[in-house]
Amino acid sequence: MLKAYLSMTEKAWLKLILSFEQWRLLKDMLHWVFEEIPSQKPFDYFDYQGIRYYLPDESFSNSTAIEVSIGNMKYLDFAKPENPNTAALNELIATFCRPERADLETFKMSSEWNGDLREPYNQTRTEQTAKKLEGLDTPTKVAFLTYFEVMNTAFLEEFEELFGDSKETPRYQDGTGWLMLLKTAAKSPLWGGFEKVCNQPARIVWAFMLDDVLDARQEMAEYEKQKEEMYASRNH
Template sequence: METLQIGTITKQVPSSWNELKRRQLLAVVAELYAPARPGRPLRLLSVVTGFPLPLLGTQPVVVLAQLLPLAHFLEAEDQLLTEQLLPTLQLPGRHVTERAVTWHGPRGHLRNVLFGEFIFADTFFVLYALHGKAEHLDKFLAVLYRPRRVGASPASADWTGDVRLPFNEHQLENRTPRVGPLGILERQAVLTWYRGCRAQLAQEFPDVFVAADEDAKKRATKAPDWARVLRKLAGGAFGAVDQTAGQPLRLVLAEMQDLAADYHRLKNQKATH
């Protein structure tokens, strides 16, 4: 956070995506995903700083030149949104007799996501990015966001750190239509967040993502083959397929990265002999 004062008004201004508030995130994606139009830098500055446009518009050019860089992180490639700014989504009813419901999402950095859940979410995410079909986006959202588990509380003996109902791929088809009425801004915000988390994982575990996406000829049309990676891992450190799928995502990715490192080390040793 940075401190900014204009006149007698002082505000704390975020200096990264992770420091934004939920309302700021929604306002930012509304601007970034919309067709470009004059005044975008000033509008983004207004969102980030909290100072109204009329006030910013009256500032001298030399002052604005110093202020506009405060919002540059929004369009910087090395700045990622990984904190969970939308822990819940309010899903409106699809008809007058259906009540609105609250669904809960994963924690920041995908900390409580399991590997099996990630396989489905990432597949639908990449398919949506490639083909832009709404059905893929709805399924992606329905994988990550789920109803609250009854009795979920840190005080409970069975507390897992996750308030959501356990992921069940067989419930996905019935649950997906419930996401339909969700607003476009919330959809874009979740995509922005997941894209940041995914990029962070790819930085931490590069060999794993290369292995899941090793066929460059199919990369432009198909999602990474995480199911193949799961089958290769099954029977090893985490047990059978269903046991491996039920392990924390980062634990599995770390194991996979270690295996990849061992493979490359042995390969290099053979090449030098």
């Protein structure tokens, strides 16, 4: 829609280069263009320097817990109002957008096949890829960033019970709290340790954590109710 509004050809659009400060200014000026942001993938993949990078599926449905956690840490680093770190955007993209795994055909035949074509998340490879993505065109970066923001906002709203009051000052300003959530989950014998939690589907891990929180809240409410009933019976 924005490309059409600016009357830009496909060739001119792909050559468009804006700093992210310029992008934010343009987005503010044309806020009505972004009122209905699509929640679906802007594209399945993008090709860059001879490598095809696949995007994650909608709603983080094929993303692991560590991807979502690291991705949010990178996003917080990028989106700092006072001093945004534009390099963190490349790291965010590299966290989620990855090449096809080398053993794809074997993986498809295994019991672990989950429909994800991307190679497994690896911190070292992600850091290396992020440096390569520095020269990726701005429209592609913006398209993924918008896709991530919509998807992530929905995820945060769905599991808001786990994130506390947004008015409270976070204990960890750099987003480390995302990893601390996984650390807490790893204490349960259900998962078998921190590394295994990290590699589980994000939605399953957060759903289980949310269920634990709701169970604990219900138990506390029942305990308080029993205390009130006991107190009332003693005073009659």
